Amino acid sequence: MLRSSAGAFDLTSVLVGAVAVAIMAGGVLAAVFGVIPFAQDHAAKQRLEAVGTGQGITKVQRGRFQNLASLKDTGIAVTAGLGTITHADGSCYVAASRSDSGRAFLTTSNAPTPIEVSGPVDTGCVARPDLDSMAIEVTGQPFPEIARMTTEWDTSLPNSPWMGPCTTITLPLTGVIDATLDWGDGTVEKFSSEFPSHPYAGTPGPRTIVIEGTFTGWVGQNLPDWSYDCLTAVTEWGDTGTVEAEAAFAFATNLTSMNSPPESITSMRSFFDSTTSLP
Known part of the structure; x- marks a missing residue:
């Protein structure tokens, strides 16, 4: 027996209603699964x-x-x-x-x-x-490490035959450089060029230089190019993306403390050549 048109099911309405219920259920589930991580x-x-x-x-x-x-x-x-x-x-x-x-x-x-x-x-x-x-x-794993190198220098140290006075510090940053340098006297600069240099005024003495960012090379093989004899310590060397470090601290005779270099370094020839003050 056929139903009258008044009593017939409206299939379209039923389907729309089912979809609406499904959407509402999905919204509830999404809300629940959103609340759980929050809690x-x-x-x-x-x-x-x-x-x-x-x-x-x-x-x-x-x-x-x-x-x-x-x-x-x-x-x-x-x-x-x-x-x-x-x-x-x-x-x-x-x-x-x-x-x-x-x-x-x-x-x-x-x-x-x-x-x-x-x-x-x-x-x-x-x-x-x-x-x-x-x-x-x-x-279960270490926290991400800041790309930073912290170094100690002494601008009162005597001159070397190969370089100028320690009142001007030059760093052996080479290769691709994207770093901010805090020179330890209130001067903070962005650098992308090799061998950044900074003069110090006032009474000579200890200075902390912090490098934040990345540099592919810390290469000290060209002795006159950097202030190797003014460096006294490397207290931190994070993941700076450094790969080249040939003669990195060669002839740094006043270097007395050295933190572990990053594992990214692939070239370390003559790394501590004639570095005589390390324990």
Whole structure:
């Protein structure tokens, strides 16, 4: 028996209704799956805020910040995906937390608001190996490293027969250069040319020069071209994209401390030739 037109199903309306329901269901699912990572990230941030509270308590009680195990006395739940380390003298701390969403968050005593680790990390508190160790424990891998080289110089050192006075410092940056140089006297400059140089005024003495960015070469084989005898230490050498380092510190007789060079370097011939002051 055929239904009357009044009682017949409107197939078009049924299909439209089904599509609308599907869209609504999809929206609900999207909202749910959007809320879950948010909640997971929020929980990770809360763990860091709890660490901050605990660190504040131990700083008042003991006069210094503490590692994670010592924070248990303040009620901090020591869980997987959470870590904190301090400077050797307890003057500052760094904490990290891994969210179940896969994101990692970081906080420090100087910046207590949790931030997502989405790029290079520099805490200004702990040594890079210690930071990497905590990062691996919390996230399974080191945090990205800032492309930076930090060097120490002394403009009061005597002249060398091969170069001018140390009151003007020339760096052996070569190849492709995209870097910002902080000369340590308030002068910060962007450089893309080889062998950047800077004169110093005032009383001669120690200077810290920080190079942030990339340079493909630190080549010291042409002795008159750079201030090798004025260099006293390389305290940091991050992932600067350097590949050429022939005679990098040759005849740098006042160089007494050297951090590990980046693994990207492929040419290290005569790297420390006649560098006599290193231990």
